[in-house]
Amino acid sequence: MAAFGVNEYFHRSWNKFDFVIILATIVVGCIGTFFNLNLLRIIVIRSLRLLRLFKLKKRYHDVLGTVFILMPRFVSVGLVLIIVYYFFAIIGIECFAGHKMEDCCRNTTVEVYYATSSNNSGAGYYYLTNFDNIANSYVTLFVLMAVNNWFIIMDGYAAVTSEFSRLFFVFFYLITMIVLQIVVAFVLEAFIFRIQYKMKTGNKQEDNLVKVEMRLAKSEAAFCMKPRWSSISEPLVYPSVAEADTLCYRGTHWRTKFSFCLKMYAEEVKVCM
Structure with missing residues (x-):
C-alpha cells in the first residue's frame, strides 16, 4: 500500500x-x-x-474469469435449487416425518445400511438422512441430488411406508438432473465463449470491472426522478458550454457475458447502427 x-x-x-x-x-x-x-x-x-x-497461472486465471462470467447465472440457478429443495422438503416432511428408520427394512437388501448394530463397520448411519425437520430434509435432498447411494434412501422409505413413495424420489431425481444439466451447459458455453473471445481480442489481461459513463439531459433525468440540484455537493465540470444542460453519470460494474459480447462484436454493432 x-x-x-x-x-x-x-x-x-x-x-x-x-x-x-x-x-x-x-x-x-x-x-x-x-x-x-x-x-x-x-x-x-x-x-x-x-x-x-x-x-x-494463466490456466487458473481463465477458470476464475469464467466463474465471474457465470456468477449471475449461478445465482439464478441457486435460487431455483433452493425453491426446488423447499418444495420437496415440505412434501417430504408431510409424508415421511416421524418414521423411525433405525433397524428398519428387515429382510431387505438395504437392511445392513439402517442396522444400528452394524455401525462399527461404517455401513449404517443411513437412518440419519431423514425428513424430521427442514434442516435434515435439505441434507437428505442434497445427498439424493449428489446420487450418493440414493436408491438406499428410497428403498428404506419404501419399506417403512409404501411403494408409492418411490415416486417422490424419482421425481426429485429427474428435476434436479434437468437443473444440473442446465448448469453444465452454462459452464461449457462460458468456456467456449471465453476461448472465442481470447482468439478474437488477444490474450491481454483485463480488469473484471467495467467503467460506465452515461450522459442524460436534465429533462430526461427529471422525467426519471425528482431533481434535487441543491443536494449536489460538487459542481459538475463540462468540457464545453453546450454540454452544460446534461448530467454525466459514472459508475462501475462487474463484467458479464453481455459486456464481453459488446467488446467482441464492437465492429458489427457499429455497422448495424
Whole structure:
C-alpha cells in the first residue's frame, strides 16, 4: 500500500481480497490476546491467500474469469435449487416425518445400511438422512441430488411406508438432473465463449470491472426522478458550454457475458447502427 498508494492498491480486486484476509487475521489475533481465547482455528483463514495463485497461472486465471462470467447465472440457478429443495422438503416432511428408520427394512437388501448394530463397520448411519425437520430434509435432498447411494434412501422409505413413495424420489431425481444439466451447459458455453473471445481480442489481461459513463439531459433525468440540484455537493465540470444542460453519470460494474459480447462484436454493432 505504501509503494503503490491507497487508490492504486485498492484498484486491484486481489489486493482488496488480501487486505480483508490480513485485517481479519489481525482482528482475530487481537481478540484472542485480550480475552485469552484460543482462536487458532479461525486464523487458518490466512490460508485463503493461496487463492492468489489463480492470478499467477494463466490456466487458473481463465477458470476464475469464467466463474465471474457465470456468477449471475449461478445465482439464478441457486435460487431455483433452493425453491426446488423447499418444495420437496415440505412434501417430504408431510409424508415421511416421524418414521423411525433405525433397524428398519428387515429382510431387505438395504437392511445392513439402517442396522444400528452394524455401525462399527461404517455401513449404517443411513437412518440419519431423514425428513424430521427442514434442516435434515435439505441434507437428505442434497445427498439424493449428489446420487450418493440414493436408491438406499428410497428403498428404506419404501419399506417403512409404501411403494408409492418411490415416486417422490424419482421425481426429485429427474428435476434436479434437468437443473444440473442446465448448469453444465452454462459452464461449457462460458468456456467456449471465453476461448472465442481470447482468439478474437488477444490474450491481454483485463480488469473484471467495467467503467460506465452515461450522459442524460436534465429533462430526461427529471422525467426519471425528482431533481434535487441543491443536494449536489460538487459542481459538475463540462468540457464545453453546450454540454452544460446534461448530467454525466459514472459508475462501475462487474463484467458479464453481455459486456464481453459488446467488446467482441464492437465492429458489427457499429455497422448495424
